[in-house]
Amino acid sequence: MHKPSPRIFGRLLRLGITAELRNPAIRLLGLAGLLGAAVFGWQQEGAAAVTALNLAAWLSRAYGVGACLWLGYAAIRDQNEQLGGVLRSKPVDGAHWIVLNWAIGLGLWLVLLAGPFLGAALGQLRSSGAYSLLAEAAGFVQAAQILGFASTISFALSRMMRSPLGGILTVLAWFCALAGFGYIPTYLQPDYTQNRLTYLAAAALLLAVAGLFWERFRRGELRRPAGSLAVVLGLLALTAAGATHAYQVNPRPDNKVPSIWDQISNQNLAEGRRIPGFWLPDGKGGLVRTSDYPGKVLVVYLFTGSDPDAGRALAALAAVGRELKDQGVQPLGVCISADHGDGAMLARTGGLGFPIGSDLSTLSTGKGGSAMLAAYDVDTLPVLVITDRRRIVRQILRMPFADVAELRRLVQEQLQESGV
Amino acid sequence: MGVEVLQVTKTYDGRVTALDRVSLQAESGVLGLLGPNGSGKTTLMSIMATLLEPTHGTIMMDGLDVRKQKPEIRRRIGYLPQDVALYPNLTVYETLDYMGLLYHLDDAKDRNRRIERSMERLNLTHLRDRLVGTLSGGMRQRVALGQAVLPDPSVLIVDEPTAGLDPEERIRVRSFFAELARECLIVLSTHIVADIEAVASTLAVLRFGKLRYFGTPEELLTTLEGRVWTLDLPADRRAAPPEGFLETGIYRLPGSIRVRGIAERSPGAGAELSPPNLEDAYVWLMARETDA
Numbered sequence: 001m002h003k004p005s006p007r008i009f010g011r012l013l014r015l016g017i018t019a020e021l022r023n024p025a026i027r028l029l030g031l032a033g034l035l036g037a038a039v040f041g042w043q044q045e046g047a048a049a050v051t052a053l054n055l056a057a058w059l060s061r062a063y064g065v066g067a068c069l070w071l072g073y074a075a076i077r078d079q080n081e082q083l084g085g086v087l088r089s090k091p092v093d094g095a096h097w098i099v100l101n102w103a104i105g106l107g108l109w110l111v112l113l114a115g116p117f118l119g120a121a122l123g124q125l126r127s128s129g130a131y132s133l134l135a136e137a138a139g140f141v142q143a144a145q146i147l148g149f150a151s152t153i154s155f156a157l158s159r160m161m162r163s164p165l166g167g168i169l170t171v172l173a174w175f176c177a178l179a180g181f182g183y184i185p186t187y188l189q190p191d192y193t194q195n196r197l198t199y200l201a202a203a204a205l206l207l208a209v210a211g212l213f214w215e216r217f218r219r220g221e222l223r224r225p226a227g228s229l230a231v232v233l234g235l236l237a238l239t240a241a242g243a244t245h246a247y248q249v250n251p252r253p254d255n256k257v258p259s260i261w262d263q264i265s266n267q268n269l270a271e272g273r274r275i276p277g278f279w280l281p282d283g284k285g286g287l288v289r290t291s292d293y294p295g296k297v298l299v300v301y302l303f304t305g306s307d308p309d310a311g312r313a314l315a316a317l318a319a320v321g322r323e324l325k326d327q328g329v330q331p332l333g334v335c336i337s338a339d340h341g342d343g344a345m346l347a348r349t350g351g352l353g354f355p356i357g358s359d360l361s362t363l364s365t366g367k368g369g370s371a372m373l374a375a376y377d378v379d380t381l382p383v384l385v386i387t388d389r390r391r392i393v394r395q396i397l398r399m400p401f402a403d404v405a406e407l408r409r410l411v412q413e414q415l416q417e418s419g420v
Numbered sequence: 421m422g423v424e425v426l427q428v429t430k431t432y433d434g435r436v437t438a439l440d441r442v443s444l445q446a447e448s449g450v451l452g453l454l455g456p457n458g459s460g461k462t463t464l465m466s467i468m469a470t471l472l473e474p475t476h477g478t479i480m481m482d483g484l485d486v487r488k489q490k491p492e493i494r495r496r497i498g499y500l501p502q503d504v505a506l507y508p509n510l511t512v513y514e515t516l517d518y519m520g521l522l523y524h525l526d527d528a529k530d531r532n533r534r535i536e537r538s539m540e541r542l543n544l545t546h547l548r549d550r551l552v553g554t555l556s557g558g559m560r561q562r563v564a565l566g567q568a569v570l571p572d573p574s575v576l577i578v579d580e581p582t583a584g585l586d587p588e589e590r591i592r593v594r595s596f597f598a599e600l601a602r603e604c605l606i607v608l609s610t611h612i613v614a615d616i617e618a619v620a621s622t623l624a625v626l627r628f629g630k631l632r633y634f635g636t637p638e639e640l641l642t643t644l645e646g647r648v649w650t651l652d653l654p655a656d657r658r659a660a661p662p663e664g665f666l667e668t669g670i671y672r673l674p675g676s677i678r679v680r681g682i683a684e685r686s687p688g689a690g691a692e693l694s695p696p697n698l699e700d701a702y703v704w705l706m707a708r709e710t711d712a
Binding site for chain 2 (some may be wrong): 005018021
């Protein structure tokens, strides 16, 4: 069988990618990526390496999923369309045609992936000079490796299955693996009950595919079953490893009988239960303690320093605190911020008139990133907690409150129920 | 140049017989394959194009065996299946270039010469920079034909090339076949009798996978000489056809209808003998088999 020379292969590749890039939707995606990353790069001026790392992390996943699905379909497109009949009647070596199809799909997505990195480099050219080009090129190489690896598995699996389902399965397996290694948000991981079906479905589908290959092998339709089975079993192992790891890292409290230690370490916030107590530095050399305010209606506000609404909320809290001080209302602020100076600065210079404690264990504002968030079982900030005079939690507001009037109404409702 | 089909049988899953001991041969001109849907035309063409293996028998394409010499045959044939999907975002020239590369026309100058010639023959030169996706169905079909003739095939296999085309495009495609038939053997599958009538030099009629007729169209028409009649009837008094009269066409005239058909003797007063055409012959062949 005649083998195409690299020059001929290159021309076929160029024509194939050109055809795909003329698709208006693809052009729009490319342009959006370029401009979006240019703006992002411009805003992150002077931090080219960090920008490149962030872009590599985000884009390898976003574009990687797109490439997996695209190549999953491209792998079997020639089998679905009559063009396949034309091609098979030509003196084209099947293996070369498959490689060409793969290369066109991969080439297209590498071109698309290069757009945002180029945009970011251009956006930072003014502040970082030629170094931005170097940094973004390194970021591109890093993302391209991940995209190339995942989409190639997707292409191979779809080709072997003769179905674009291979692309979807690859994405599922990749998703499970990302969950296991903590690269996706906590609320998408399998320790959340509502997500378990997704992981179970992924595992069941992969098992079904393994069974399909076995059946095809039994019928003598697969010439090289070892390769196909290895890919499927590899994906299955990846899924299982990811899910297992995620379960180990994030044990579900309601999944087992909590130990005494669990009960001590996780005094989760719940209405009708006593508010978990805390001792926190107040930024002025003292401590903020819940035990310092016996018999008071506590209004505890957990916030992060980077929340643009925090200033407005703290001012409203101060106003209500002053207004209802005589009725025993005591506001307390708890700053959860990786920048440990945020809370101290607010306490010293804010003129708020009530104490603000800082959780100095904070590494991030995600669950598990701070001892307070872990103990209170809080995923998202801000959180407002109102207790009665016995420090029993009566109200938990997990959204920012609207204004002073709303906060006053909430606290006064609690005062009325307390008989004040 | 030539095709020789030798006792070819094709069964799917051992149950459905798509072709049953079909034998025929053609050296040049246009071999027309005629038959209703499901008669085995596409299966026979797919075996010729080396896309399917025959269950029994074989086909010699240009002296080469489709069972044993696929690569050599693929170099020598052009193939155009029905509804071929081309890249919509490539221009006409780029499409032909792409296909030329797949045919291993590696020399750029030679490839370019063939593309220009192909575009000229199919009246595509003025469309060379148009994207294929923006072309009409007929234009796209001409582009598909253009790619099939790029390697100067000794046998061109085309499946339903005029289906869905407007009359002007159909005539253009037929003219192209008539001209090309001087250079190579064309195997043309269709269920449009007029296509065969216009260009076929040899005719094979298939039904339920069996060969019902093989020969020249003229020979087939000769068998119906003196048996095709036309009969004008009042439009409001459409009676059942006379016994032994096989209708092959009905035409509406002002105030009457004209019935055309085949009978051994005159079907009634006013009936006139007409020269047979292929449509008459096709209906006659199909009816014979139904009766059988």
